Each structure stands twice: as structure tokens, then as C-alpha cells.
Amino acid sequence: MATHTVELAASDIQDGQMKEIDFGAEDQKVLVSRIGDNVYATSAFCTHYGAPLAKGVLAANGRVTCPWHSACFSVKTGDIEDGPARDALHCFTAVLSEDKSKITVTAPVEETKKANKERKPFARSKYAGAKDEGKGVVIVGGGAGGLGAAEALREYGYTGKVTMYTKEHNAPIDRPKLSKSLLDEPSKLEWRPASVLRHTFGIDLHTGTEVTAVDTKAKTVTVHGEAVGYDKLVLAPGSWPNRIPIPGADFQNVFTLRNIDDTKKMQGLKHKGKHLVVIGSSFISMELVAVVMKNEPASLHVIGMETVPFERVLGKEIGQALMKFFEKNGVTFHMEQKTTAIHGPPTVLGHVTGTHKAESVALGDGTVLKADYVVMGVGVRPATQFLANNPSFTLERDGGLKVDTELRVLGLEDVFAVGDIAHYPVDEVGTLRRIEHWNVATDHGRSVGALIAGSPHPYGRIPIFWSALGQQLRYCGIGINFDSVILRGNAEELKFIAFYVQGETVLAVVSMQNDPVVMKCAELLRHGLMPSATELRQGKDPMEIDVSSSHAVLKK
Known part of the structure; x- marks a missing residue:
């Protein structure tokens, strides 16, 4: 099998660094990682959504975290360490010369062509097929x-x-x-x-x-x-999904979202000129709104219980900024409001005179909103x-x-x-x-x-999620009980980093247009290396804390 070799100066990749290199053709990329005097070569892109791993976070144990959605791999073996990736990385040969002056990467030509396209479910496993033994x-x-x-x-x-x-x-x-x-x-x-x-x-x-x-x-x-x-x-x-117990909650055009059967029923939301009412200003609700608002609806209303969307999770300032973004895109909010009823066609002697479909939504303050479709995003x-x-x-x-x-x-x-x-x-x-x-x-x-399977792999991750809200929002940690927010950047431009703190302790971090800050902070939280609230207020940058070199001291 034909092989291809690339040489580069060892000084190009310092201890704890990664570099994406061209490997013979424009679409052939290889990720080279260095930990001390050990060098590793793998396919270059996350197997989840294709993020460039070179822009991710490398830890001293060889764990690389994707900058977009936190999938983790071992650069040593290609193994998946954590989801959401479903496939392993391809591994190639990388050697540091005896005089430590150059790194040589060698791989079969055909394999590098396939590496960033062809899936590789297992790296570590010797699994060769199921056996019909026991109940399983x-x-x-x-x-x-x-x-x-x-x-x-x-x-x-x-x-x-x-x-x-x-x-x-x-x-x-x-x-x-x-x-x-x-x-x-x-x-x-x-x-x-x-x-x-x-x-x-x-x-x-x-x-x-x-x-x-x-x-x-x-x-x-x-x-x-x-x-x-x-x-x-x-x-x-x-x-x-929950359905709030109000009249009309079971009309045919009142939807919740959980599975493909639901989205099949909801395709009408994409049609132009329709009146849509969304009950609940949750993440799922607002992601749906972000999709629908691009399709020129006749009206698009969101009913929420908080003063601004996401207030409990993201705080008032960021919630207000996101609310302004949606308002600029034609969304009307009715915050601190309860939905009292969903009205359908009139009845005569108790019999519906038309179809069993919602036509309007009534709020606690007496407002009535025209509705061709109603979506409930009120938790699960x-x-x-x-x-x-x-x-x-x-x-x-x-x-x-x-x-x-x-x-x-x-x-x-x-x-x-x-x-x-x-x-x-x-x-x-x-x-x-x-x-x-x-x-x-x-x-x-x-x-x-x-x-x-007999290989304990204890769960110990910092919770991470992401959301599509005009820009990609990234979040790590558990910030439910935060008492203050340290904000860097401009929330109204949807370009910021926010630290949610309780006393001196950072509980959670959220960002927009600042990858891979959240993924780096998740590693810092996991290892007990996150700066204190005072240090952050004094300007300390979490991105400058070293978790990648062979000399980094990690908590676990």
C-alpha cells in the first residue's frame, strides 16, 4: 500500500500544542499533537459535526475536546472518550527524531483520503460479533x-x-x-x-x-x-413534553416537540404568512422560533413566565440581549404572562361548527392572539x-x-x-x-x-449543552444557584463570555462567538482549576491556564 510522509520542524508544535497539517492534498488533513516528547497523528476533524480539532482543547492525558459540542477523543489511540461523537478518530504514525528537531508523520495515502469522511465506530474494541449467551x-x-x-x-x-x-x-x-x-x-x-x-x-x-x-x-x-x-x-x-392543563390544549394544531412524528405534524410552521404562538420561552421554544422567523410568518408571538427569556439560566442581562435580537427579527414577546385558554371554532349547542383546531390564544391580561399554529415548550x-x-x-x-x-x-x-x-x-x-x-x-x-462490559469508565463530566439562538450558544456547568454574573464582551452583539458565580466559586460559563472558551472552562471546572470570581474580576483569562502540557498538574 502506498504511503505518504510529511516532515515538519519540532519547534512548530510545542509541548501541549496541536497543529493541523496538509497531508498530500487540499482535502487531506492530519492533526498532530504533542505531549512532552511524545507525538501523535490522527484525523483532523470531530466525527460529530466536523469541527476542526486543532481549535479544541488538549489535556495532559491526551484527551482532546472538540471546540463546538464537547466531543472528546484520545489523540493517543483515536478512542472516543465522551460523546456526542459516535465514531473514533483514525490514527497514523508520528515520530519525533532523536535530536528532537523534527516530527515525521507517515500514513497510507488511501487512508488519509478517507480519514475525515469514513467513519470508524471502534478504536479500542476487539468486538467481533454478538454471542447468544444468557439473557444479556x-x-x-x-x-x-x-x-x-x-x-x-x-x-x-x-x-x-x-x-x-x-x-x-x-x-x-x-x-x-x-x-x-x-x-x-x-x-x-x-x-x-x-x-x-x-x-x-x-x-x-x-x-x-x-x-x-x-x-x-x-x-x-x-x-x-x-x-x-x-x-x-x-x-x-x-x-x-408537558402540556399545560388549559382549555384547547388538545386541539389538532397545538404541538409539543419530542420526536420525528412531531416534526412531521409541524411542517406547516415553515409556511409563509402563518400566525404562530409559542407558549414558553425555553431553549427548545426559542430554537423553534429561530427556525420559523426566517420564513416570513404573519405574526410570531412568544409567551413567557419570566421577565426575559432564559432569566433563570442565563441571567437578566443576557436574556434581555437575546430578547432584543429576536424582537429585531419580528418576534413579539408577552413576558410575565399566563396562558389561560386556547380557543377554537365556535360551538352550537355544544357541537363544534368547524374543525378541531386552535384559532386564538388568550392571555391572563385579556390579550387574544390569532393563531394558525400553537407550540407548547413548557418543559418535560x-x-x-x-x-x-x-x-x-x-x-x-x-x-x-x-x-x-x-x-x-x-x-x-x-x-x-x-x-x-x-x-x-x-x-x-x-x-x-x-x-x-x-x-x-x-x-x-x-x-x-x-x-x-467490564471496563469501568466512571461518569465525571461537567454538563455541557449548546443552543442555536442567532449565534451558537455554549454552556458548561450547573449555574442554577448563581448570585452574580461576570460578563465580558457585548451581550447585545451576541459576542460575549459570562461566568456564573456563587461567592468566589464559578458554577457555570456561557459564551457566544468565543469558541473554545466554554470547552476549556469545562476542563478547568472538571479538574478544579477554574479561577475564582475575584481573579476573574481582576482580569484573569481562563484560556491562559495550562491544562495541556505534560507538566500541568491536574486534580484528577
């Missing part, structure tokens, strides 16, 4: 957590049966795309076709199938009235109804389940809960929180899959 692992749910668990089982070499049940009628999808694009074609949303999951990964995937009960003593789940046995059970049913609840009367499970008030540091349901050795339903320990003192981030679910699943 049953996964309830086909979302981020369920898929993360299934793929990690294979990635870490598990060869037993893996059975997945999902109520959705498609293979697991890239769910954040739903609110960011309103796509309704499974082929554009599925991570992998069902055939690949079944035949390449050996996952017995059952779509359009609901688990209705669990018997932890018999170690079975009930599907279509029949008991199916398991050795290990992973509960990953995700959550379900854990989809654990099938466990509600089960004595083996103690559901929290919100419907979630408490788990331990290994994501086991408390009191149940062989049952795990991940993602939106899991109240999991988020700090060293064991504080339990339930976090509805897609990345959290993905990496919960990956952690459980690795554990069951």
Missing part, C-alpha cells in the same frame, strides 16, 4: 442514553445479547436537530440506520415498541404482554409512567429515579437509570440533580455500557 442487556429507550449504552457495550468488547426497545418508529436520532431545523426525514436524523445497528453492532433493535412493566425479582420486562428476561437492565426512556417530565406503581422503584416527585455514582438505581444491583430520568451525584459530596442535557444522557449511557 435490555435497554428501555432509543434516545441518547440508550444508544450511548448500546454502542459503548460493543466499543468496550461486550459480546452478549443487547436488546433495545424504543417507542419511536425509527432508529435513534440526533434529537437536538429537531428543534434546530424541524427536520422530519429519518435518514437525515438517524445516527446509524437500523440495519447497521442490527447487523454491524449486533443490537436487537425493536422500534415502535413499548415496555409496559418491569419485574426486578424475576428480572424481566413486559413487551406486548410477554415477559422478556434480562441480566442487566438499562432504563433510558427519556422524557415527555421523565417518561417513567410504566414504573409508577411498581414497589421496586421509588419515583421522585418529578418522576425521576435516584442513582449512585455508577448510575445504578438505588437498591437494585442490576438496574441502571440514565439521562433525563436520573437523579445522579454531581459533586464530591453526593448532591443529586436531574439534568436534561442531551450530552449528559449520551455519556451516562456510555459510562453504564463500559461498566457492564
Whole structure:
């Protein structure tokens, strides 16, 4: 096989640095990373959305974090360290000369051509196919957590049966795309076709199938009235959108968003000249608004409970700036308002005279808004109804389940809960929180899959999410109880960095147009190296703190 070689001066890549180099042709790129006197060469782009990894964050252990959505890889092996990436990096040969003056990178020509296009599901695994031994692992749910668990089982070499049940009628999808694009074609949303999951990964995937009960003593789940046995059970049913209990909430053109079936029904939102009312100023709501406002609606109204959108999460100043951005794009806000009713066609002697569709939305102050479509984005609840009367499970008030540091349901050795339903320990003192981030679910699943496969990979990430709100917003941490915000940049220009602090401690960081600050701060938070509030106010720059060189001292 023909090979190609590139030489570069070692001084071009210092300890702790990365560099993207051309490898023979314009579209052939290789990432070269250096940690001390060790050099590594991999494919150059994140396998999630194609971000250039050279602009990411490199840690001393060889972990590189994507600058856009926080996928993590090992530059030493190409392995996926954390989601949302689903595929490993390709690795090539890199050598530092004895006199440490040059770096030589060598790779097969054809492989470098394919490296940034062709997917490589596993790097570490020797998995060669499933064996029909025992009852195996049953996964309830086909979302981020369920898929993360299934793929990690294979990635870490598990060869037993893996059975997945999902109520959705498609293979697991890239769910954040739903609110960011309103796509309704499974082929554009599925991570992998069902055939690949079944035949390449050996996952017995059952779509359009609901688990209705669990018997932890018999170690079975009930599907279509029949008991199916398991050795290990992973509960990953995700959550379900709320509908506020008001008249008209069940009209045909009142939508919530969770799956492809929903976006299929919502395609009318893209039509010009329609009147749209969005109840709730949540992230999902405002991502939908960002999509729809480009299509010249006749009117676009948002009803929110806070004084500005995102006030509880992002604070008033950034919420106000985002609100102004949307207002400039034709959105009308009705904040600190309650929705009292959704009105449809008139009735005569109790009978509807037209179709069962909403025509207007009434607010608490008496305002009535014309509506061709209504969207409710008012939060979600854990989809654990099938466990509600089960004595083996103690559901929290919100419907979630408490788990331990290994994501086991408390009191149940062989049952795990991940993602939106899991109240999991988020700090060293064991504080339990339930976090509805897609990345959290993905990496919960990956952690459980690795554990069951015999290669414990404890979940210890800082929660991260992103949102499309005119510009890409990045967020890391858990900032619910912040008492002040340190803002750098210009919020109204949607170009800023904000630190959410409690006393001297930074709880969370958010940015727009400042990649990869949030990903760097997530690493600093994870290792206990984040500057204090006083240091930040005095101008300290987190980007100047070294987590990448071989001499960096990390907390863990």
C-alpha cells in the first residue's frame, strides 16, 4: 500500500500544542499533537459535526475536546472518550527524531483520503460479533442514553445479547436537530440506520415498541404482554413534553416537540404568512422560533413566565440581549404572562361548527392572539409512567429515579437509570440533580455500557449543552444557584463570555462567538482549576491556564 510522509520542524508544535497539517492534498488533513516528547497523528476533524480539532482543547492525558459540542477523543489511540461523537478518530504514525528537531508523520495515502469522511465506530474494541449467551442487556429507550449504552457495550468488547426497545418508529436520532431545523426525514436524523445497528453492532433493535412493566425479582420486562428476561437492565426512556392543563390544549394544531412524528405534524410552521404562538420561552421554544422567523410568518408571538427569556439560566442581562435580537427579527414577546385558554371554532349547542383546531390564544391580561399554529415548550417530565406503581422503584416527585455514582438505581444491583430520568451525584459530596442535557444522557449511557462490559469508565463530566439562538450558544456547568454574573464582551452583539458565580466559586460559563472558551472552562471546572470570581474580576483569562502540557498538574 502506498504511503505518504510529511516532515515538519519540532519547534512548530510545542509541548501541549496541536497543529493541523496538509497531508498530500487540499482535502487531506492530519492533526498532530504533542505531549512532552511524545507525538501523535490522527484525523483532523470531530466525527460529530466536523469541527476542526486543532481549535479544541488538549489535556495532559491526551484527551482532546472538540471546540463546538464537547466531543472528546484520545489523540493517543483515536478512542472516543465522551460523546456526542459516535465514531473514533483514525490514527497514523508520528515520530519525533532523536535530536528532537523534527516530527515525521507517515500514513497510507488511501487512508488519509478517507480519514475525515469514513467513519470508524471502534478504536479500542476487539468486538467481533454478538454471542447468544444468557439473557444479556435490555435497554428501555432509543434516545441518547440508550444508544450511548448500546454502542459503548460493543466499543468496550461486550459480546452478549443487547436488546433495545424504543417507542419511536425509527432508529435513534440526533434529537437536538429537531428543534434546530424541524427536520422530519429519518435518514437525515438517524445516527446509524437500523440495519447497521442490527447487523454491524449486533443490537436487537425493536422500534415502535413499548415496555409496559418491569419485574426486578424475576428480572424481566413486559413487551406486548410477554415477559422478556434480562441480566442487566438499562432504563433510558427519556422524557415527555408537558402540556399545560388549559382549555384547547388538545386541539389538532397545538404541538409539543419530542420526536420525528412531531416534526412531521409541524411542517406547516415553515409556511409563509402563518400566525404562530409559542407558549414558553425555553431553549427548545426559542430554537423553534429561530427556525420559523426566517420564513416570513404573519405574526410570531412568544409567551413567557419570566421577565426575559432564559432569566433563570442565563441571567437578566443576557436574556434581555437575546430578547432584543429576536424582537429585531419580528418576534413579539408577552413576558410575565399566563396562558389561560386556547380557543377554537365556535360551538352550537355544544357541537363544534368547524374543525378541531386552535384559532386564538388568550392571555391572563385579556390579550387574544390569532393563531394558525400553537407550540407548547413548557418543559418535560421523565417518561417513567410504566414504573409508577411498581414497589421496586421509588419515583421522585418529578418522576425521576435516584442513582449512585455508577448510575445504578438505588437498591437494585442490576438496574441502571440514565439521562433525563436520573437523579445522579454531581459533586464530591453526593448532591443529586436531574439534568436534561442531551450530552449528559449520551455519556451516562456510555459510562453504564463500559461498566457492564467490564471496563469501568466512571461518569465525571461537567454538563455541557449548546443552543442555536442567532449565534451558537455554549454552556458548561450547573449555574442554577448563581448570585452574580461576570460578563465580558457585548451581550447585545451576541459576542460575549459570562461566568456564573456563587461567592468566589464559578458554577457555570456561557459564551457566544468565543469558541473554545466554554470547552476549556469545562476542563478547568472538571479538574478544579477554574479561577475564582475575584481573579476573574481582576482580569484573569481562563484560556491562559495550562491544562495541556505534560507538566500541568491536574486534580484528577
